[in-house]
Amino acid sequence: MTTAQCIGAVIAAAISLMTPGEASVKTDNTVLLPVKNDPTICFRIWFKTGSQDDPAGKEGLAAITASMLTAASTTRHSYEQILDLLYPLAASYDATVSTEMTVIFGRVHRDNLDDYYPLFLEAMTSPAFTQQDLDRIKSLTLNYLENTLRYSSDEELGKAVLYNNIFAGTPYGHIPEGLVSSVKSITLDDVRSFYNRYYTKNNLVLGLGGGYDAALLARLKRDLAQLPAGTPDIVPPPKPAALKGFRATIVQKDAPATAISMGVPIDVLRGTKDWYALAIANSWLGEHRNSSSHLYQVIREERGLNYGDYSYIENFPGGGRRTVPPQNVCRRRQIFEIWIRPVPAEAGHFALRAALREYRHLVEKGLTKDQFSLTRSFLKKYVLNYAPTTMARLGYALDDRFYGIAGSHLAKFRSMMATLTLADVNGAIRRHLRYGDMSIAIVAKDAGRLREEIAADTPSPITYRTKKPDAVLAEDREIAVFPVQIAPDAISVVPVTEEFR
Amino acid sequence: MKPLTAGLCVLAAFTLAAAPAMSDAIFPYKVTTAVLPNGLKVIMIPMDAPGLVAYYSVVRTGSRDEVEPGRSGYAHFFEHMMFRGTKKYPGPVYDSIVTSIGASAIAYTSDDITAYHLNFAVEDLPKVIEIESDRFQNLNYDLQGFQTESGAIYGEYRKGVTNPFEVLDEKIRDLAFDVHTYKHTTIGFERDIKAMPEGYEYSLGFFRRFYRPENVVLLIVGDIKPDAVLKLVKKYYGPWQKGYQASDVKPEPPQTAERSGEVSYPGKTLPILDMGYKGDAFDPSNTDFVAAGVFGELAFGSTSDLYKKLYIKEQRVDALQASIPSQRDMPLFEIVARVKNADDIAPIRGEIEKTIAQFQSTPVDPQRLAGVKKRSRYEFLMSLDTPDRVAGHLAHTVAITGGIEALDAYYTTLAKITPDDVMRAAGKYFVPARRTTVVLKGVTQ
DSSP states (O other): OOHHHHHHHHHHHHHHTTSTTOOOEEETTEEEEEOTTOSEEEEEEEESOOGGGOOTTOTTHHHHHHHHHHSSOBSSSOHHHHHHHHGGGTOEEEEEEOSSOEEEEEEEEGGGHHHHHHHHHHHHHOBOOOHHHHHHHHHHHHHIIIIIIIIIOHHHHHHHHHHHHHTTTSTTSSOTTOOHHHHHHOOHHHHHHHHHHHSOTTSEEEEEEESOOHHHHHHHHHHHTTSOOOOOOOOOOOOOOOOOSOEEEEEESOOSSEEEEEEEEEOOOTTSHHHHHHHHHHHHHHOTTOTTOHHIIIIIITTOOSSOEEEESSOOTTTTTOSSOOSSOOOSSEEEEEEEEEEOGGGHHHHHHHHHHHHHHHHHHOOOHHHHHHHHHHHHHHGGGGOOSHHHHHHHHHHHHHHTOSSOHHHHHHHHHHHOOHHHHHHHHHHHOOSSOOEEEEEESSHHHHHHHHHTTOOOOOOOSSOOOHHHHHHHHHHHTOOOOOOGGGEEEEEGGGTTO | OOOHHHHHHHHHHOEEEEEOOOTTSSOOSOEEEEEOTTSOEEEEEEOSOTTEEEEEEEESOOGGGOOSTTOTTHHHHHHHHTTSBBSSSBHHHHHHHHHHTTOEEEEEEOSSOEEEEEEEEGGGHHHHHHHHHHHHHHBOOOHHHHHHHHHHHHHHHHHHTTSHHHHHHHHHHHHHOSSSGGGSOSSOOHHHHHTGGGOHHHHHHHHHHHSSGGGEEEEEEESOOHHHHHHHHHHHHTTOOOOOOOOOOOOOOOOOSOEEEEEEESSOOOOEEEEEEEOOOOOTTOHHHHHHHHHHHHHHSTTSHHHIIIIIISOOEEEEEEEOOOOSSOOEEEEEEEESOGGGHHHHHHHHHHHHHHHHHSOOOHHHHHHHHHHHHHHHHHTOOSHHHHHHHHHHHHHHHSSSHHHHHHHHHHHHOOHHHHHHHHHHHSSGGGEEEEEEEESOO
């Protein structure tokens, strides 16, 4: 087979998997996605652990342990040697650690499999856990928490604060990177202990996709069976404190603009009929990075206040960097979330009102027939963009296992678009969304003043440097006095240096 | 419906060249290229991607074309305006069509390119060709729409300005370039962004000058039949009138002495050291240019001695890398290090200079050189797995060269690079007279 034919086969095989009805093969601890003639092989090894398993005072341990496997030395090779060996293969491996899932993943061309496989395997089975590696990895994490997250991306900062607040006091109540003090306290013994407890042969799901053969599968199964036995306890799903009314945290920092995130826990998960119905409502209100988002139309397109405005019914980390949803960030408890990218400081209060006004309208009125029809026809095709590669498909196949979805979520997504009705969608809105009980996180420069204005429900008229249509100006007058009163004691102002301490 | 007569004339006159895929060439697909009489080039690449198409409209204009003072950022601004619609398909109608076909419609701008791309089902290809050809020929927006969009641009600037690397990029370009438009970033100077609402007339001229068929290349990849696609392209793009007016982009005069500066970041960050050297424009047959990329990998990449020393062993930096960009004009070849301790900036700089000197005097290990070549090929091949990724990869090469032939030429040159070539490239480019050094430090501790 020529290179051209090989690559052509990859495409054919990968794309053919996008059609409804394709099935990955799933057994108790194996998810297989064979792709005939694919010259590349995809690995995703899912260990059933995540930041929810971080011990108190050791927040960040799950993520650091994973990095100590994939970006550090093994008992056979130093980290430097591993980098040297991987480099010519154009292959690597890495880990994603989210609240509930840790996945070690990698992709390699079949030509290079023999050189790659031993390295990939020993990363999981033979970590060296050296102090030098731990120091480096902790330093990177601390730089992320102390500098990058606090100062260089206000929108990621706002989202992190929102999640931490909503799930405060539960195992979900910290971002996977942890806290500055807890990360500093993590020792090699902590890492060893976490590894021994959670990286067991009974606590993994083996995901393999692409052009592997039976021999590789057998070998991988046999080799992963070298891991020690052990079935760690499963943390129960969190029960976040019920919200009554709005609660807001305003993070005070020298921000050039005001970033807003808000959300509320919901009790609907992927795979259920209501989830797909709610997905239509959510897509209409705020499809991620898409001009079809209604919030985007109102805040960006008509008023030019920012770069984009979206909403979510599933955790969507790294939203600023990606256009479609990530895989392997599943959770048993999700929130409905609205994300308003930074707006000029003087428009912060106005933008908050504008978003809440649209959200309330959706909750109270539901979708119209036209909105419903357009959105479901959009989604039916748009979800094809969610998983164009074998690696992404394999990720979704693991997610299907997490949520207990028989068959394929993406295939089900498409078929549900043909069967759901407007009544289903508006029923799901009534059952799962409510207006008024929400957590709000704002990153702003003049936090004290904003707090006073929100608490007093002070009108927030907006002026533009440029002319706007009369219809927009008329609506602005309504938005400016839209009531979003929050009790003063429900609004806290927190200096940025206090976050993630 | 557009007049068909022009399209029929085109039928007789267009040129069509189909190059079979060569087993020893890097690019593995059969490519069909056509050029319409109005100069519009269409590159069609059928792939076994059932039902899917990636459609890229590559405008060979970017922020390098912003030659007028006070107009930085307009190529990117214009990218936004292209979504404001036409008389036939006003912005909301365009949006609703894209939404109804479930397409992902995105655009981006950089120094040398403005690209618009959609991924969609092949059955919607005729509609996409129609709406894309319409907005490229008949864009129509009013002053209010223009001014409102300028607010979104400012929002994008505010979103990015908290990133220290963007602050650094703005500074080193401004310092390194005197004449050439690489002096400014793609988003533009903040003062120019603030003034954008007053630039309506200028923006109309931007469309007239650059959004012309001779300056645009269509890349259509996926489950397509070139002959049928071409008929539609000719029908809808055929009437598009020539009229491209190239910008008078002044070449940057040779730098004769080292430059250096500092920039403050209004937040907390580890200090960042950025050493930029005036390089060469992309030229796949220029051995020095190609060897410079190899040098960057071997001297500062993850397998380099310096990376292992400073990042892994001594842990004095938490990031180190070299960037040898492929650009239409002379760019900066940059070496960037994020340093853990501000007192260590000068010693780290010394380590970088020592490494350069070593590469200028000592040929690299042939085995390491072979590793770069092998990695480069596999990296490229493994990335060509969806129509969007194929088109996305090609778009940049198309923008800076006008076609995709340069890809094979680049890999042919790379295969012949010798240790002496790497040594010569290190000695040619990475010298003090070509250098601009900027240190970024946070002001909040």
